[in-house]
Amino acid sequence: MPPPFETFAAKLSYEDLPDGLLWTLRRSFTDTMGTAAVASTTEMADIARRGALALFGAGSAGAARILLHGGSVSPVGAAMAGAFTVDAVDAHDTTSPCKGHAGSAVFPALLAFADTLDRPVTGAEFAVWLAIAYEVSYRAGLAQHATCPDYHTSGSWTSTGVATAVARALDLSEAQIRHAAGIGEFHGPRSQMMRCIDHPTMLRDGVGWGAPSGLTAAYLAREGFTGAPALTCEDAPAFWEDLGTGWRTVEDTSYKPYPCCRWAHPSIDAAADLMATHGLVHTDIAGVDIRTFHNATRLAGHRPKTLDEFSYSIAFPVACMIVRGQIGVDELSPDTLNDPDILRVSTATNLIDDDHYTKISVGKRWAEVTLRTNDGRAFTSAPRSPRGDTDQPLSDAEISDKFHRFSDPVLGRTRANELENLSGRFDTLDAVQFTRLLDLCLSAP
Secondary structure (H helix, E strand, C coil): CCCCHHHHHHHCCHHHCCHHHHHHHHHHHHHHHHHHHHHCCCHHHHHHHHHHHHHCCCECCECEECCCECCEECHHHHHHHHHHHHHCCCCCCEECCCCECCHHHHHHHHHHHHHHCCCCCCHHHHHHHHHHHHHHHHHHHHHHHHHCCCCECCHHHHHHHHHHHHHHHCCCCHHHHHHHHHHHHHHCCCCEHHHHHHCCCCCCCCHHHHHHHHHHHHHHHHCCCCCCCCHHHHCCHHHCCCECCECHHHHHEECCCCCCCHHHHHHHHHHHHHHHHCCCCHHHEEEEEEEECHHHHCCCCCCCCCHHHHHCCCHHHHHHHHHHCCCCCHHHCHHHHHCHHHHHHHHCEEEEECHHHHHHCCCCCCEEEEEEECCCCEEECCCECCCCCCCCCCCHHHHHHHHHHHHHHHHCHHHHHHHHHHHCCHHHCCHHHHHHHHHHHHECC
């Protein structure tokens, strides 16, 4: 029998963490901070920081610095601003089975919490908190998607994981951990994901409220607030039967090579391969047909006007890859949205809702692309899923390259190198070294 989730959270030790899990958490730390660096320059991040500074002054829980800004607010305010910051650029780690993201909520919340403490924190201790937050989030998310009729954002289930991890970090009893998870689940944002797909705005994936909701839940449980049970943790046993022996975090965490919705990635990869294989340039392309699963066709986005619309589009990122051969930091600039060559290809792109790809796109996302040329030829890709999934993982070199492309222009190469080095072995750091890593993550560039 698996332990109850509250026992798992209360008793987990660093020695219980398998090598594969630590490897995943290290990659996610580095990858999240690279995304946070470029995202910290966005309007969305700036608005969130201003909101936190206006509304979330530090109280008796202590002060926390806002991610890559340094402004002092409450830990809840820092979690909110940090999560909105990471979510502002859709390049953070992902979990296809949960149809969402954990790192964009977990890291801002736990970094904010760690910054409030008046005692030193070691990397090993932080690794335990991360492991709890990720694992509970993923399992709660799977349970929620299986039992709820609507498709909710990542904030709706990461709030439960964050609450559980922070409750453990506060050294709460198992009973209090149950209440923290229940409060986090109940008050987490049950926000509708497809609303943000159909109408892209800064609401994004809900983690801007999921992270602070989870953190608040743990502090309320400490004070005696009740909220158990968390139904996704206690009323869906199929998703918890191997807790402590199997790790969804290892099996389900993947990484993005491109800063846009994961659903667009198989089409982007297919288009890139076709262009390279057949020696095509963008002026050869007369039109593009993308055959994929239903929800991906709702990304649409032939003429995005904002970074939010770009992030939740498919035609425009595919056109970016065809025209520029990349989707990186430069493609996040406003000028890209008005590039006539990209717009020409994007508006000549047809999205085809395919029943077969909809049926098989469970836990993995599928697409195929046909490029039609001006001289009447047509080139069709094989069906494919995206690079970065666990069966097509990004290499350590690719993770590093992505980190530096996103962070060097913001942090400078010297600071980025140190951040990469320390985040890539964070669990081995002593308290002094981990304090340095906190400073690199939280202070302004």
